[in-house]
Amino acid sequence: MTELSDLQAIISDAVDKISYPQYPEQLYEPLSYILSIGGKRMRPALLLMACELFGGDINKAIPPALAIEVFHNFTLMHDDIMDNAPLRRGKTTVHERWNKNVAILSGDVMLIEGYKLMMQVENHLLRQVLDIFNTTAVGVCEGQQIDMEFETRSVVEIEEYINMIRLKTAVVLGGALKIGALIGGATQVDADLLSDFGVQLGIAFQLQDDILDVYGDPEKFGKQVGGDIISNKKTYLLIKALELAKGKLAVELNSLLSASNLANNEKVAGVTNVYNELDIKQHAKTAMQTYADKAFEALKKINLPEKHKQYLQDFADGLLVREN
Amino acid sequence: MTELSDLQAIISDAVDKISYPQYPEQLYEPLSYILSIGGKRMRPALLLMACELFGGDINKAIPPALAIEVFHNFTLMHDDIMDNAPLRRGKTTVHERWNKNVAILSGDVMLIEGYKLMMQVENHLLRQVLDIFNTTAVGVCEGQQIDMEFETRSVVEIEEYINMIRLKTAVVLGGALKIGALIGGATQVDADLLSDFGVQLGIAFQLQDDILDVYGDPEKFGKQVGGDIISNKKTYLLIKALELAKGKLAVELNSLLSASNLANNEKVAGVTNVYNELDIKQHAKTAMQTYADKAFEALKKINLPEKHKQYLQDFADGLLVREN
Numbered sequence: 001m002t003e004l005s006d007l008q009a010i011i012s013d014a015v016d017k018i019s020y021p022q023y024p025e026q027l028y029e030p031l032s033y034i035l036s037i038g039g040k041r042m043r044p045a046l047l048l049m050a051c052e053l054f055g056g057d058i059n060k061a062i063p064p065a066l067a068i069e070v071f072h073n074f075t076l077m078h079d080d081i082m083d084n085a086p087l088r089r090g091k092t093t094v095h096e097r098w099n100k101n102v103a104i105l106s107g108d109v110m111l112i113e114g115y116k117l118m119m120q121v122e123n124h125l126l127r128q129v130l131d132i133f134n135t136t137a138v139g140v141c142e143g144q145q146i147d148m149e150f151e152t153r154s155v156v157e158i159e160e161y162i163n164m165i166r167l168k169t170a171v172v173l174g175g176a177l178k179i180g181a182l183i184g185g186a187t188q189v190d191a192d193l194l195s196d197f198g199v200q201l202g203i204a205f206q207l208q209d210d211i212l213d214v215y216g217d218p219e220k221f222g223k224q225v226g227g228d229i230i231s232n233k234k235t236y237l238l239i240k241a242l243e244l245a246k247g248k249l250a251v252e253l254n255s256l257l258s259a260s261n262l263a264n265n266e267k268v269a270g271v272t273n274v275y276n277e278l279d280i281k282q283h284a285k286t287a288m289q290t291y292a293d294k295a296f297e298a299l300k301k302i303n304l305p306e307k308h309k310q311y312l313q314d315f316a317d318g319l320l321v322r323e324n
Numbered sequence: 325m326t327e328l329s330d331l332q333a334i335i336s337d338a339v340d341k342i343s344y345p346q347y348p349e350q351l352y353e354p355l356s357y358i359l360s361i362g363g364k365r366m367r368p369a370l371l372l373m374a375c376e377l378f379g380g381d382i383n384k385a386i387p388p389a390l391a392i393e394v395f396h397n398f399t400l401m402h403d404d405i406m407d408n409a410p411l412r413r414g415k416t417t418v419h420e421r422w423n424k425n426v427a428i429l430s431g432d433v434m435l436i437e438g439y440k441l442m443m444q445v446e447n448h449l450l451r452q453v454l455d456i457f458n459t460t461a462v463g464v465c466e467g468q469q470i471d472m473e474f475e476t477r478s479v480v481e482i483e484e485y486i487n488m489i490r491l492k493t494a495v496v497l498g499g500a501l502k503i504g505a506l507i508g509g510a511t512q513v514d515a516d517l518l519s520d521f522g523v524q525l526g527i528a529f530q531l532q533d534d535i536l537d538v539y540g541d542p543e544k545f546g547k548q549v550g551g552d553i554i555s556n557k558k559t560y561l562l563i564k565a566l567e568l569a570k571g572k573l574a575v576e577l578n579s580l581l582s583a584s585n586l587a588n589n590e591k592v593a594g595v596t597n598v599y600n601e602l603d604i605k606q607h608a609k610t611a612m613q614t615y616a617d618k619a620f621e622a623l624k625k626i627n628l629p630e631k632h633k634q635y636l637q638d639f640a641d642g643l644l645v646r647e648n
Contacts, residue, residue, distance in 0.1 A: 027469040078432060082425040101406040101472060104428060108402060109465040111435060116458050119451065126450060127443065134440050141433040145351040148425060 001311050002052060004318075007045040014062050015041070015069060020113075030094045030106035031113065034073045037091045043172055044069040047180035049315070050194055053308045056184025063120035064129065064183065068176045070117060071133075074110035075140055077103055082148065111137075121183060129179050136175030143168025150234045158287075161239050162203060170202025193302045200295035201316050207288040208320055210235040214272055215281055226268030232257055236287060237280050238271075244278045292320055325635050326376060328642075331369040338386050339365070339393060344437075354418045354430035355437065358397045361415045367496055368393040371504035373639070374518055377632045380508025387444035388453065388507065392500045394441060395457075398434035399464055401427055406472065435461075445507060453503050460499030467492025474558045482611075485563050486527060494526025517626045524619035525640050531612040532644055534559040538596055539605055550592035556581055560611060561604050562595075568602045616644055 015035050020028035044065035051061035080093040081103050087093060095103035121129050146164040150156050178195035186194065213228040214237060228235050245253045256262070256270045275281065295316060299309055339359050344352035368389035375385035404417040405427050411417060419427035445453050470488040474480050502519035510518065537552040538561060552559050569577045580594045599605065619640060623633055
C-alpha cells in the first residue's frame, strides 16, 4: 500500500499539471489560482487509496481523483462568496482578488471541468461513477443551503445538525471512496460499505473539528481558536449547550450570544466556561466516538484482507486524534 | 413531422412535471420558479425536432431536451445576478425574490440537475452526449465572460463579437440539435452538419436581435426598443458604427455614448440617427444573411429527405423574419 503522504504528493503533482485555456483569462485564471493555494488533497488521496485497497491501478484513478479536488475547490469558490470570506488558506479569495461575478462564473466552469475529469473512467463504470458524483454534488449543495439557513434560526436540533454536516462534509468522503473502490474493482456491496465508512468518518471528523475550534491547541489548530464562538456558529457544541443549559446558565449563555459590546476573548472565555459547566466537550466526544464506531463497523464488514482494513483503521485513527 | 408549436407544448408539459425535493425549500424552490416563468422552450424543442428528423422516437429525447432547458435556465439565474437584472420575462429574478446566495447555490444545483437529466440517454450514447453537453456548457461560460469583458473595453472587433455570440448564444442551439440528431440515429457526419447549421443560425438570430433592438416594431418586440443603445451595449451595430464613423459623426457618436445628462429617448434617437447615416442596419442585415447562408449550406449537405430539410429551412426562415 502506498503511504497517504505519497498519495497526497501524487495528487499535488497531478493538480500542478492541470492546464486551462489562456482565453478568456479572467474565466480560467481563478481555477488555477484556487487549485494552487493548496489544501491537504485529502479527498482525492482517499479516492486513490480506495482504488489501491481493492487491487486497482492508481493511475486509472487519478483523473476522477482530480475531479473530486476540482469539485471541492468549486464549492470553496462559491461558498467563499456566500460567506463573504476575505481569505482562504491564508490567501485572498477569488471574489476578493477579482470580483463576485468572476467567482460565480469561474466556479460554474470549474464544476463543468469537474465533470470532464470525472468522465475519464472506463465505459463500463461511466454511468455509475457519474451517478455517485451527481448524488455527492447535490448533497453538498443541500448541506450548504441548510448550513446557511441555520444562521438565521434560533433553534436547531442535533439531528438536523448531523444531517447538515453529513451532506456538506461527509458525503464527499463517501463518494470519493466509493468511486475509487469501484475503479479498483470492488463489488457493489464493498463499495457501499466503504462509502458508509467514509460518511460516518466524515461526520466524526467534523465533530472533532467543532471540538478543536474551542479546545484545540492554538499552536496546532490551523484556524483561530474560538472562531465558531465569536461568530455564533451553530456547531454541535453550541446546539448541545443551548439544549442542556437551564436557569442561570441559560440566561448567561444567551446573553453572551447576544452581547454586542463584548471583546472577542471575553466572549470566547465566557461561552467556554458555560460549555465546561455543562460538560459539553465530553458530550461532543461521545457523539464523535459514536460515528467513529459506526465507521469501524462498516469497515469490519468489507471483504478485504485484514492488513488492508488495518490501513484504513490507521488512517481513521490518525484523522481523529489530530490536535492541529 | 410534428409541428414546432406541438414540440414546444410537449416540452412545456414535461417541464411542468419536473419535481424537485421539498427540502431544503430555499434551494429547490427557485428551480421550479424560474422554470415556471416560461420562455419559448425553443432549445429543447429543437432537440426533439432533430431527433424526429432522423427518424427517432421523440419520447427518448425528452429528458435530454429538458436537460438543455434546465441548463439554459441555470445560466439565466446566474447571468441575472451578474447583470444585476431585476426582472426576467417580466417576473422578479431569483436573486431579487430570494437573495444572491440563494441564486448562486440554486443555480449550482440546477446545473447538476441538468447533468442528471442529460444522463437519461442510452448507454451507447452516454459518453458522446455528455461530451457535447460539456463543450456546450463551457462555451456558454466563456461567452458570458467575454461579454462581460466587452463592457469595460473601449474597442471590440467584429470578429471578437461574432465569437462571443457564437459561444454565448449559438453553441447551445448547435449542441441541442446535435444531441437530438444522435438520439434520432443520425451519423456522426450528419450530426456535425446539423450542429453547424444550428451554430450559424444562432449567430444570424442574435444579429437579427441586435437589429430589432433598434429597428424593431415596439408593439411586437418583447423588450424595450433601444435598450442596447441606452446601456451602451456593444452590439454588432455599435461596434460597426464605431468602426465606420469618421470625423463629425465619430465625435457625435462618442459624445452620445459618454453623455450623462441625456434623456433616454434623445440618446436612442441620436444614436439611431448616426446608425442611419452610416447605413448600419444594412451592414448588420448583410452580416446576418452571411451566417444564414452558412447555415443553409450546412443544411444542404445533410443526408436527409428534401422534405425534412425543407422543414428545417422553414423553421429557420420563420426564426429570421420575426419582427417581434
